[in-house]
Amino acid sequence: MAEETVKEDKSPITPTETGNSIFSIDLRPKFIELPKLGDDKTKVNIRYPLIAPFAFAHIYWDDKEKSIVYDVEEPKISETDTKLLKLIKMGLEEMINISFVKSKKHNVLLEYLEKNVQSILIELGAKVDDATYQKLMYYIYRDAVGFNDVEPMMMDYYIEDIECNGVGFPVYIVHRKYANLKTNLVYKELKELADFIEKLAQRAGRYVSYARPLLDGTLPDGSRVNATYSEDVTTRGPTYTIRKFTKEPWTPIHLIRNNTAPASSFAFIWLAIESKLNVMVIGETASGKTTFLNTILHFIPPEARICSIEDTRELNISHDNWLPAVTREGFGIPNIAGKTYGEVTLFDLLKETFRQNPDYVIVGEVRGNEAYVLFQGMASGHPSFGTFHAGGVETLVRRLETPPINLPGTLIESLDVVCVCIHLKEKRKSIRRLKQVVEIMEVSQELGKIDSNVMFEWVPTDDEFATKEDSYVMKKISDRTGQSIEEIKEELEKRTRLLEALADKNILSHKEVTKIISSYYKNPQGVLEEFGIK
Ligand SMILES: Nc1ncnc2c1ncn2[C@@H]1O[C@H](COP(=O)(O)OP(=O)(O)OP(=O)(O)O)[C@@H](O)[C@H]1O
């Protein structure tokens, strides 16, 4: 099979002080359509640019490994040039201000970097041809501004996670389209990996050391990073996982288009959110809970006052009246209540939030005693959303009712809608689906027992979604607003058709979708007409 290479753009070229052309790379986020893998895996051979024109991803069948692998391909440089690169890097270390490197935009940084490289080259009296100069600049950029060997993967739209399990073991990635793949990146030296983890910590504004070997933070681009620094915590030496942040937040339209959930389920959740009902998104690890929660936040009315609380910043919406808060680690020995000095927990933040009388409260991930405050908030009429780790509604209720959370059933009943996400990995295919949308009716006295109504359900055999006619939530909305069930169903139909029209027209950007939903709140008829819906 022929290699599938995607062409890149070139920027205009102007000379620098050393007579080389200005270094240019294409850092625009790319979305490249990748083919589905055919039945014969041995024929797989796909190549696409990550940092054009220097770094490429090459996904192919490796006959030795008997599996599909992911190689990062970068320019080769000669031994002499490697030495020169080392000299330039040493010179730069003396000249460059790290805090500047951390804070400025890419193009400003590139210019600054190139100026310094120019002076070093002149000082060294080194003359290099243009092609070599570009390659050297690439590596300098990659290691000074970027994340070293991992930088090309950070630029790969299709990578979800980057996982390093220690020295001498290949780094694995989770690919959106082709699931788990082994890469050609292996850390050979302990020092190299430890230095890299220090870099991750520094970029996340955290501190790691042998005394504090665990890192949990957010990188400047929003990606989440977890790492262990010393050998005694994990036996294979330092490790790290980077959960990449989707730069452009996903909208419901992305999830309609990739068949995660049907437009009708989003229309239903939209109505529930507008009617100030409480929604929880649940699922196993990495099933897509946070992503799903972020998409449905687009349905919050544009003027509402929103407060969100998270351990690490993942949620991303553009409502003007949004107050995002993040917990803070403390330090020192925990006091009698188990808290360290300066620590700010979800519980603290949530108590504070309800005092500020928000229209909507969002807790990124509900885990412990903050659940009590959250459910009290829900019960007292503050619509709240959050994610929770549980594979199904029964498990959710059982976990909420038992230690350490211990919620009474009556409080759990304030929850109106539960969305269940699943992630299936099979035969190199990774699929995420909204498994169910469940309406909570009554929580019984018996532990873990509830009455509920599954409004939407994914049917795996034909990859379709089944919908119920009768809805408990619609009755609630009818009681609250005085609209008849018929009127609510009509409204649901209109919104479904609108979301379908957006999906058909491929209108999925965060900006556009936010604008259309916001206009719908002000002038629904106008928006429907614009999309030809009667
Ligand atoms: N519907 C989807 N379709 C395709 N990819 C998705 C979908 N939802 C999430 N992803 C991708 O899956 C990865 C995990 O998603 P996410 O962080 O939302 O999961 P999570 O359930 O919140 O994980 P955790 O348990 O770690 O909190 C992300 O890289 C995300 O981009």
Ligand SMILES: [Mg+2]
């Ligand atoms: Mg999550």
